[in-house]
Amino acid sequence: MIANPTTGEKILLATINLMAEKGYDSTTTKEIALAAGVNEVTLFRHFGTKEKLLEAAFNRFHYGNEMTKLFNEGLKGNLHEDLLTLSRTYHNIMNRNRKLISISLKGSSTLPDAVLQEASRNPKHLKNLLADYLTAMSSQGKVVTSNPEIQALSFMWMNFGAFISSLNTKEAVSEETLNEFIEESVRLFTKALSP
Amino acid sequence: MIANPTTGEKILLATINLMAEKGYDSTTTKEIALAAGVNEVTLFRHFGTKEKLLEAAFNRFHYGNEMTKLFNEGLKGNLHEDLLTLSRTYHNIMNRNRKLISISLKGSSTLPDAVLQEASRNPKHLKNLLADYLTAMSSQGKVVTSNPEIQALSFMWMNFGAFISSLNTKEAVSEETLNEFIEESVRLFTKALSP
């Protein structure tokens, strides 16, 4: 976070924090202004409408780096190492978008499509990449895979479940627990998928 | 669903359907009345307030059967069969509460505690039961488990992720896919946890 945020930056930050916690509809512009430390009128001067405010916040904070680039660079053909890289990369990207994903999951009548799809985009990507990876590794005799689609789905859902649980701020999953989970779950899948 | 529902039943059904879709705050009493095919005044005659309406709907539709009873009855000491039973039971119970869990996940400023905890109660239960189960099975030399807590967490998060994905009505997971997932994921874990 920049040391001396502008008025607009403060508003965007307050927007994303409050909407992640309460959802779009349940967050009022009055609350956003209060949290940002500005007058409510100022909020409308900068962004026009509540809907445009969310769109601006989305564009400001959205981390759009795709799994593919990071995944291709990390691909080594070693199942254990690759699954570790995949899992860590996934949680890293999901965590960068954690607040936008919270907003997406809580839903609303008037969310932009980009926001609505935020929760499912990277999970879908992970599943597709892993299915392709398992198919390729199977061709090289490095893994035994009867059903790469479902196995990739299993791995993705496990990490998706872990991430969703970490959104719960009341009983947050510690970073230590998440790291233990990543290591142990990759160990389990490596053993399960090895010849 | 009863063949000839009373007015109250129709209201409760409309309540849970709409709130699961849109969340508590984003659902108006006007919309509920419309969906139930009754006048809005009738809604308040039956339930008093919107908050009491949700509480009544929760009490009406909540499936409270605990994992423990079903799990103890199904326990056989065969890892593969037991994991299958566990996974199917879990999805069965979660699915019966799917709408209440949707409401819980979407959140709101004024949800009763019972509703708020709905999403995490059974996952927590599954993880605790499985951790105990793995510890017991390890004592009998039937599984190799270095870290039963994290392994149970992995299995639970995988099923939780699958369930969360099935809440997405736009791109629903088919029952066939879910069954394939349950069978394949149990196969993976059985292999991973066997000596």
Place this chain on the structure above:
DNA sequence: TTTGAATGCAAGTACATACTTTCATAAATT
């Protein structure tokens, strides 16, 4: 047949929300 119960309809109340307009003030810029 009469009475009671349940519901619909119309018209409201109190409050809240998103947003606008006008004027004042302070700080930055020219």
Place this chain on the structure above:
DNA sequence: AATTTATGAAAGTATGTACTTGCATTCAAA
């Protein structure tokens, strides 16, 4: 020093929401 920009404060508008009151209608029960 004057002007411009940005923001705050006050007062509003339009609309919506949860909920209430009073009266009418219909159906069930006595």
